[in-house]
Amino acid sequence: MHHGQGQIAETFWKTEKAAARILCAPELIPLPGQYLLASDASDAPLPVPVFSAGFSADGFLAAPPLPLAWTPGARLQLRGPLGRGFEIPNNARRVALIAFDDSPTRLLSLLLLALQQNAAVTLLCDSALPDLPSEVEVQPLAALADIFAWADYAAFDAARESLSELKSRLGLVKQLKAGDEAQILIRAPMPCGGLAECGVCALTVQHHWKMICKDGPVFDLRAMWD
């Protein structure tokens, strides 16, 4: 984990792909599913968790939402990368990316890694889509059961408040075949990133308290509901 400075290079408010391009040192760039805590010089009381939506030569593309005050040239204080990110298996060949209740942007950098290892990728999403590589198949969330059965690795993005709906809607864990893997990025406010143990991001997993900010935000799906 590092501390450093970043700068907003450009913003993309009218695209679905990323909110901004942030310049920063390579060691600060979050891997897919990890995040930075970022704050500007304003009086905003709390730092903002920032996830990667892709790569750039001198920093990374940041997923929305970001504060509107972060305009090009704004300087940021950064801490991270924080938390556990996605770990796509090297042998994954059929990858499902599932944006359960929001935009798929936090899954886009993982999508690029999956394509780099020649996996077939299907993105499930009911919200607006960014421009995607032509080889990515897009399906609505209604196809979830079929795509989950097809995939040998699945990555979800869902809010903490959506977990019970996800579980009851899918009964997913019982469908996991031996050897298949599934992970879930759980979104929640993360004001301290584990520093102050504020508890805002708390989650119960199998009757134990977990902190999404440092035990996650990516969790093994099988462990969530076994």
Ligand code: FES
């Ligand atoms: S954000 Fe404070 S403990 Fe997780």
